[in-house]
Amino acid sequence: MSEVTMRFNKTELRDFIEIHDIQRDIGNNRSISIDHAPRIGVNIQQQTIDAKYIKVDFSIWSKDRNTLKHKLAGIFNVDSPKELTFSDEPDKYYLAMVIDDISMQEASGRRSNGSIKFIIPDGVAHSSAYKRFDSDKNATREAGKMVFDLINNGTESAFPIVKVKHNAENGYIGLVNQNGTLEIGNREEADTEPSQKSEILLDFRGEKITNGLAIAAKNQAITNDRTEYIVGTAEMINLWERPHVRLKDLRGETKLHNYATSLTWSIPNDSTGSTGSLHDYFWWRQVFWSEANNQYGFIKVTVSDETGQFLYGVETFKRSLGSECEFNFLAGDGQGGYRILKRWNFDGTTTGDINPFNVAKGWSDLKRNDGKIQVFYQGSYSTFIIPEIEGKKSAKIHITIGAYRDNPIVSHMYLDELYYRKDFVPTTNDIPNRFPIGSNVLINSEDDTVYIDDIAKANEIVDGSQWLSIPPGKSKLELYFSSFIKKHPTVTIEFEERWL
Incomplete structure (x- = not known):
């Protein structure tokens, strides 16, 4: 041999x-x-x-x-x-x-x-390779469900990875085959409660971030710090096979101020013509990676109200010599100032898992329901009650990328993607559903995880569900969706075949 x-x-x-x-x-x-x-x-x-x-x-x-x-x-x-x-x-x-x-x-x-x-x-x-089945080629569609005809040439059951890209709003995904049943979301979720629905009003995901840069108002950001010197230039750069927005350069006249650039988007009117919002959700992806201990800088994601006052936001900040960085949740104090309600620390000089904003990750989101804010960091959520912002409508979203005085700037501070959703839009009959148009759900039976738009959502798994396996030979896998879904999603199923 x-x-x-x-x-x-x-x-x-x-x-x-x-x-x-x-x-x-x-x-x-x-x-x-x-x-x-x-x-x-x-x-x-x-x-x-x-x-x-x-x-x-x-x-x-x-x-x-x-x-x-x-x-x-x-x-x-x-x-x-x-x-x-x-x-x-x-x-x-x-x-x-x-x-x-x-x-x-x-x-x-x-x-x-x-x-x-x-x-x-x-x-x-x-x-060595995953076997793939696509809904366009390998599935039949019936009212409320999709049926896949699968072939597993192995001698043992395989563990599928199911990817669902939504082409219409949906609140429920059910997977059924001869080996078990797995449910995500709520089978009874309604779509017609009076006067409530979600609308994506800004969408700069993927390559669309270039359009976000083009239409943004430049250097008009409102943040927690009114002393920032926001006069810089934002530009596009392509690294790691995707586009990013960054601060173009660092000028030398800013020893006493933080030199920065910013992008501002007014929250568009919803379908009823209403302006502003008390119910926000926005998701973004950023890179924050310092290649040296003596580099400094920050990225701020902030929201201001209709009077131009800072409401709430987060900042990713490296302000000291070393590797320690901060991720701070901030909110206005109702008197023209602000409070830091929560501070997380991480090592920003590595691309490893201890840096939540490394090249491979960087996703985060904020959700507001009037005076209650939910913040995502490192796989978990924290919730804060802020009486000072109750009743004050969000009007604008700001991204600020800056240097810390005249110190060397962090090598990689980028905005990659962002989208904004307004929840509970009045005078309509659609309610916010778990899975909006364009959302992606990953159901991975190899490691027993569920991700929605790249954020872990194990809490969406219905109690009593079983992780699925694909038996050897020919079999069927059925997918069920909410009764109100207007167009079936695009689904792919992949699995490794296994042999004794």
């Missing part, structure tokens, strides 16, 4: 070992619990399937065998299962780690023979 090669944890081993034999047994060991039947035979109480094991016989050849052994020991020294692939199964991988000793026998010359035993805790081989 010398032509077969092995790859473990992204390391190709063809340059280190020569494979002579691979022992991949048929299926896995089964443990069966029984008790005796009254007269003849036994009753099966339970069957469990154990982990999978793979044994690889190999040899190494080197003038310095001990150095090579140490290198191999480092490659196999992992604390959790990693991807294991063989060249004779290019369409499959295993999640494996080494078990038992890797014993070696010194042969003639510079060759040593040995064997490696891998344990595959989940007991299966996975397909």
Whole structure:
């Protein structure tokens, strides 16, 4: 079998070992619990399937065998299962780690023979590519539901990833197949309560952020700090395959003030012609990543009222030497000043998970219901009651990107996306639904998570639901939606096939 090669944890081993034999047994060991039947035979109480094991016989050849052994020991020294692939199964991988000793026998010359035993805790081989089914090609539509015809060529059940992009308002998603039922939202959610609905009045998601920059009023922001020197220039930049808005440059005359640029959007009239709002929801994505400890700067997302007074908002701020940054929730105090109601700290000099505004993440949202504000940070929500803003309508949304005096500016401070939704619009018959037009729902049975517009929403799962699996062979998966939905969403289903 010398032509077969092995790859473990992204390391190709063809340059280190020569494979002579691979022992991949048929299926896995089964443990069966029984008790005796009254007269003849036994009753099966339970069957469990154990982990999978793979044994690889190999040899190494080197003038310095001990150095090579140490290198191999480092490659196999992992604390959790990693991807294991063989060249004779290019369409499959295993999640494996080494078990038992890797014993070696010194042969003639510079060759040593040995064997490696891998344990595959989940007991299966996975397909290297996801199988995909699209609603446009693989589903039939009936009143209130969508039916997928699925094929799983594996020998074990697969765990689907379901992506739903809404083409109309919806409040409920139900998934049903022979293995279980999973419900998201509220099956009884109505769409016709008097005088309430949601309207997306500003939408600068994705590439549309360029339009947001074009139509925004420049350098007219109202923030918590009236001393900011907002005269800079905002420009577009493309990094990481997406557009961003940033502060173009840092001028040198701002030793005593914070030099900044800003974008302002008036909240448009709703469908009834009403201006302003007491019920806001806006979502945005930003990047805040400092490449050096001596860089400073801020991004502010703020809301002002009809009289031009600061109401509430958040700021992401690096104001000190080091790596510590702040994410502050602010609100007006009713006397022309402001209060910091909550401060979170994070490390802004890394792109890792401890920075919520790294390149791969950066999503956040604010929701207002008159004097109550809900703030999202790092996967959870905090709620604040602010009597000082009760009854004061939101009129404008502001984004301010700035430097801290004349210090070096944070390398990556960008606005990527933003959309604004007005809730509880009067004199209409539509109510705000969980899933507005354009919203995206991700239901992932691989890791048991639900995301709505990239924000975790486990609380939307209906009690008693079961995470779905796709049985081997041909099967059907039905999706149900709210009775009032006007157009079915676009749905994709993906899963890895699995084999014993």
